[in-house]
Amino acid sequence: MDLRPKGTTAVVVLLVLFTFCKFSETQNLCWVENNVALLIFFPENNEIGATVTTVTAEAGVTATITRQDPEGLFSLNEYDLIAVTVLDFETFDPNKPHEVNIECTRADSPSTTLNLKIVVEDTNDNPPVFAQSQYTLDVDELSKVDTSVGLITATDPDKTARLFYQLDSPEGEFDLETNFNPNILVTKVLDYDQTKKVTMTLYVQDTPIGSKAEASHTASTTIIANIIDIDNRPPWIQPCTEAVLGTSKVCMSSGYEGTVNLNEQATGPLSLKPGPVMAIDGDTGRNEPIGYAFLGGNVDDVFQIDNDTGSITMLKPVGVAGPIVLSVMAYQKENADQFATATVILKVVKTTKFPPTFVKPSYEGFISKDAGLDSLVLESKTSNRPLRVQATDKDFSDGYNPNLRFEFVAGADFSITPEGFILMAKTVSPGTVHLEMRVVDTDNEESSTASLVVEVTSGGQQVKAGEFSSGDMAAVGASLAVVIVLCLVCIGLMVHRIKGHNTDWKKISEASAFRSTLGGGSGGPKVGVQYCNEGFQLDADSGSVNSKLAADLENKLESGLNKTTPSALLQTTSSPPVDSSSLSGSETIDGEKEVKPILTKERRNEEGYKAVWFKQDVDPSTKEEVVIIPDAGEADAGHEEDDDTEEEDDLRTDMDSDDEDGLMTDDL
Numbered sequence: 001m002d003l004r005p006k007g008t009t010a011v012v013v014l015l016v017l018f019t020f021c022k023f024s025e026t027q028n029l030c031w032v033e034n035n036v037a038l039l040i041f042f043p044e045n046n047e048i049g050a051t052v053t054t055v056t057a058e059a060g061v062t063a064t065i066t067r068q069d070p071e072g073l074f075s076l077n078e079y080d081l082i083a084v085t086v087l088d089f090e091t092f093d094p095n096k097p098h099e100v101n102i103e104c105t106r107a108d109s110p111s112t113t114l115n116l117k118i119v120v121e122d123t124n125d126n127p128p129v130f131a132q133s134q135y136t137l138d139v140d141e142l143s144k145v146d147t148s149v150g151l152i153t154a155t156d157p158d159k160t161a162r163l164f165y166q167l168d169s170p171e172g173e174f175d176l177e178t179n180f181n182p183n184i185l186v187t188k189v190l191d192y193d194q195t196k197k198v199t200m201t202l203y204v205q206d207t208p209i210g211s212k213a214e215a216s217h218t219a220s221t222t223i224i225a226n227i228i229d230i231d232n233r234p235p236w237i238q239p240c241t242e243a244v245l246g247t248s249k250v251c252m253s254s255g256y257e258g259t260v261n262l263n264e265q266a267t268g269p270l271s272l273k274p275g276p277v278m279a280i281d282g283d284t285g286r287n288e289p290i291g292y293a294f295l296g297g298n299v300d301d302v303f304q305i306d307n308d309t310g311s312i313t314m315l316k317p318v319g320v321a322g323p324i325v326l327s328v329m330a331y332q333k334e335n336a337d338q339f340a341t342a343t344v345i346l347k348v349v350k351t352t353k354f355p356p357t358f359v360k361p362s363y364e365g366f367i368s369k370d371a372g373l374d375s376l377v378l379e380s381k382t383s384n385r386p387l388r389v390q391a392t393d394k395d396f397s398d399g400y401n402p403n404l405r406f407e408f409v410a411g412a413d414f415s416i417t418p419e420g421f422i423l424m425a426k427t428v429s430p431g432t433v434h435l436e437m438r439v440v441d442t443d444n445e446e447s448s449t450a451s452l453v454v455e456v457t458s459g460g461q462q463v464k465a466g467e468f469s470s471g472d473m474a475a476v477g478a479s480l481a482v483v484i485v486l487c488l489v490c491i492g493l494m495v496h497r498i499k500g501h502n503t504d505w506k507k508i509s510e511a512s513a514f515r516s517t518l519g520g521g522s523g524g525p526k527v528g529v530q531y532c533n534e535g536f537q538l539d540a541d542s543g544s545v546n547s548k549l550a551a552d553l554e555n556k557l558e559s560g561l562n563k564t565t566p567s568a569l570l571q572t573t574s575s576p577p578v579d580s581s582s583l584s585g586s587e588t589i590d591g592e593k594e595v596k597p598i599l600t601k602e603r604r605n606e607e608g609y610k611a612v613w614f615k616q617d618v619d620p621s622t623k624e625e626v627v628i629i630p631d632a633g634e635a636d637a638g639h640e641e642d643d644d645t646e647e648e649d650d651l652r653t654d655m656d657s658d659d660e661d662g663l664m665t666d667d668l
Contacts, residue, residue, distance in 0.1 A: 029112040030057035030079075030104035038114060039097075043121045044089040052118060055079040060106050066113070067101040074100050074118070081116070089122040090157050126157040127217030128204045134222040135202075137184070141192040141227050142247065149174070150184045154204040154219055161206040167223075168201040174225065179209050184223070189247055192229035192285050199224050229285025234338040235330040237279045251282065255343040259445050260318050261351045269311035272344065277310035279330035279340065288332045295327040295341060312344065322348030349444040354394035356404055356439045358450035363389055363437075365422055365454045369430050377414070377422035377454055389420045389450070391439040403443050409436040414454065422452070430458045 032038055033056050040053045055063055057079060065076055075084050081100060092098075098118040105111040130152070137150045154163055165182040167175055173190060177183040182202065190198075200223045207216040233249070240251035258272040269276065281288045292310040294303070303326060305312050310330070318324065324346040331339035365377035365387040376386040393401035406416040413433060415425045433454040440447040 029061045029106055029109055030055050030063055030102070030114060032056065032114065032116070038116050040116055040118045041121050042083070042087065042118055043123055044087050044092070045123060045125055046083050046087055048084060048086065050083050052081045052083055053116065055081065055102060055104070055114065057104050058106070061104045061112075062106070063102050063104050065100060066103045067099070069099045073098055076102065087120045089120050089159075090126070092120040094119075122158055122160050124158050124161055124206060124217070126161075128154040128156040128161070128163050128206055128219045130154045130202075130204070130219055130221040132221060134224065137223060137225045138228050139186070139190065139198075139225045140230050141190055142230065142232065143186045143190070145186055145189065147186040148177075148183055149186060149225065150223075152182055152184065152202055152221065152223065154221075156206055156217075158206065163204050163206055164209050166203045166209060168203070169198065170200070171198075173198050174200060190227050191247065191249075192227050192283070193249065196227050196285075197224060198227070229283045231283055231286055231288070231332075231335065231338065233282025234340045235279040235290050235332060236282045237277070237328075237330055237340050237342045239274055249282075253340075253342050255345065257345050257347070259347045259349050260314065260322075260324070261444075262321070262348050263317050263319060264351060265314045265317045269313055270346070272312070277305070277312065277328055277330075277342070277344065279310070281332070282338075288334055288338075290330055291333045293329050293331070295329045299326060318346075318348055320348070322346060324348065352393075352395045352441070352444060352446065355446035355448050356391045356393040356401055356441050357448045358437070358439060359390045359392060360450065362451040362453070363387065365452065366457060367424055367428075367454060368457050369428060371424060373424060373426065375424045377424065381455075381457065387422055389416070389422070389437060389452070391420075391448075393441065401441060403441060405440045405442050407438050407440065409438050409449065411435055422454070428456045430456050432456070 032040075032053055035053070042052050052074060055076075057063060063076055063079055065074070068074055073083065073085055073087070074081055076082070081102070098120070100116045100118060102114040102116065103111050104114070131154075135150070135152055139149045143149070154165075156163055162180070164179050165176055166179060167182075167184065169175065169187075171188070173186070173188045173195070174184050175187045177185055182204075201220055202223055203218060203220045205216055205218040236251040237253040240253040242249060242251045256272040256274070256277060258270050260266060260270065277292060279290050279292070281290065291307050292305050293307065294305055302314060302316055302318055302324075303312055304315055305328065310328070312326070312328075326344040326346065327341060328344055329339050329341050365379065366381050367375060367377045379385045379387045389406065391401075391404055391406075392399035393404070395401070406418065406420055408414065408416065411433075413424070413426055413428050414435060415423050416437065417423065433456060435452040435454065436449055437452050438447050438449045
């Protein structure tokens with residue numbers, strides 16, 4: 001047994017020492033071994049009959065208890081002082097130990113009295129205790145890290161016990177300052193919109209965390225931390241799009257739109273899109289009251305806004321063309337520093353007598369469930385003709401209003417194109433779908449509605465938007481085939497006519513080539529060279545393209561234009577050459593003059609010939625050739641085009657060399 005005095009028994013030790021000094025002056029019949037001070041420490045929670053201490057006495061000495069305070073705690077069994085009850089430290093006053101007086105007597109000696117002081121020792125026999133099974137803390141959102149939000153401690157009846165704590169926070173939102181100091185600190189910045197409450201468990205034990213000590217008593221309590229929404233956000237004008245920037249959240253509104261009639265005062269609140277002016281507190285947990293006011297814009301005492309509801313009404317008609325732009329402010333009535341603004345744009349329109357209306361009050365359409373997205377709704381089950389809804393406007397003489405918009409009042413299974421065709425927007429199960437359509441005049445937002453019933457069938461062929469059915473493709477193919485056949489027939493007739501009139505084409509070709517030669521080609525006539533023969537063709541010779549040239553030459557010769565100065569200059573570059581022998585085949589049918597139209601390299605002195613020669617005399621024996629081919633009649637019609645091309649090339653070569661000297665015409 002540990003007999004060392006504890007700090008709580010210092011006073012007891014002094015009293016015992018004083019008693020011992022008096023006792024030591026007399027002869028002792030009994031004593032307590034190794035305990036001169038007679039101070040005895042006895043642990044609590046003892047068993048009944050447990051020995052507190054043993055008195056040592058001389059032979060023949062009798063020991064009895066003469067006094068104890070409090071009574072009934074101890075007794076003597078011969079020389080053993082025993083406890084007759086269970087002692088408890090928690091009921092023991094450390095400043096007043098239990099006292100037991102034992103008297104030792106013997107017949108031949110004076111008696112000896114032992115004044116024992118019994119101190120009850122504390123043992124770890126009680127668990128720690130929290131005052132409450134659940135605690136509630138209020139924590140402002142956005143509190144900084146390491147902010148203290150509460151101190152919760154436990155007590156232990158075992159006075160000497162030291163307590164250790166541990167906090168279980170689900171997401172690590174909070175923690176303790178130390179494991180022996182249960183000061184709860186913020187470890188994460190919390191947002192009310194994301195976290196409104198944190199439930200934690202606080203544990204306590206009377207041995208160090210992780211200790212292997214056998215005796216360890218624990219306790220726990222629940223802590224609920226309510227996150228408080230602070231006033232850190234202005235009003236949010238609805239509808240708006242939320243955006244998160246770090247720990248801040250904003251909500252952006254796109255404003256409002258509406259229409260007012262020119263020179264008319266609307267009764268009641270104006271109808272706006274996407275809805276009436278409305279704002280909510282950005283701190284949804286606070287719901288501060290919101291007020292509304294105009295900040296500016298061209299109000300001009302025409303409009304007013306309700307401070308409580310945000311409804312905009314008219315005080316007088318609008319007399320000017322729009323648009324009218326109003327700036328609206330929504331603010332907290334208790335804290336006007338928290339505010340937001342939005343724009344209201346009002347379109348000023350002229351009223352009309354009639355709204356647009358559908359051609360029919362109701363429509364019916366059909367579509368297969370397997371048609372796929374963007375497929376057209378059909379007029380009937382048996383055709384591929386797409387259903388089309390149309391609307392008229394009596395304000396227009398022909399009923400056509402170009403500013404109409406089709407839309408469905410509700411539902412997203414189908415959509416309407418600007419042309420009035422119905423498309424399947426998403427997969428629809430077989431059955432009947434009832435829809436309401438609306439046609440809107442985009443100038444003044446006047447509208448009317450019509451019903452649409454779409455029967456979705458379980459199967460069948462379907463035409464998609466922008467596609468054609470097999471019947472349509474077959475009709476187009478047949479039409480193309482007919483066109484192709486007609487084209488082939490026309491081409492055949494043209495080929496037949498060309499083959500049948502090959503001679504005429506030959507003549508036209510010759511004349512064209514000759515005219516081109518005389519004109520000087522693309523470069524125009526050469527300097528100092530002129531041509532006065534515009535054609536050559538006899539009056540009765542329809543088969544010769546040279547007859548006019550011959551006639552012109554004859555007329556000039558008869559007029560006396562047979563001088564050395566040329567009366568006609570020829571610039572020839574592409575006329576094809578022909579053998580002189582072929583010229584004999586040409587026959588004149590001019591009955592008045594037996595003139596043979598010929599342009600040749602040979603000079604002839606016979607009567608009736610006309611000739612063209614160079615400015616400088618040409619020796620007939622030279623090899624230079626300049627030949628203008630007269631019409632050879634039908635005998636030349638069968639010549640191949642290849643021969644003609646070669647002859648034209650030969651003539652072009654010869655004429656290019658001769659042009660350097662110039663050409664002159666005169667009578668032979």
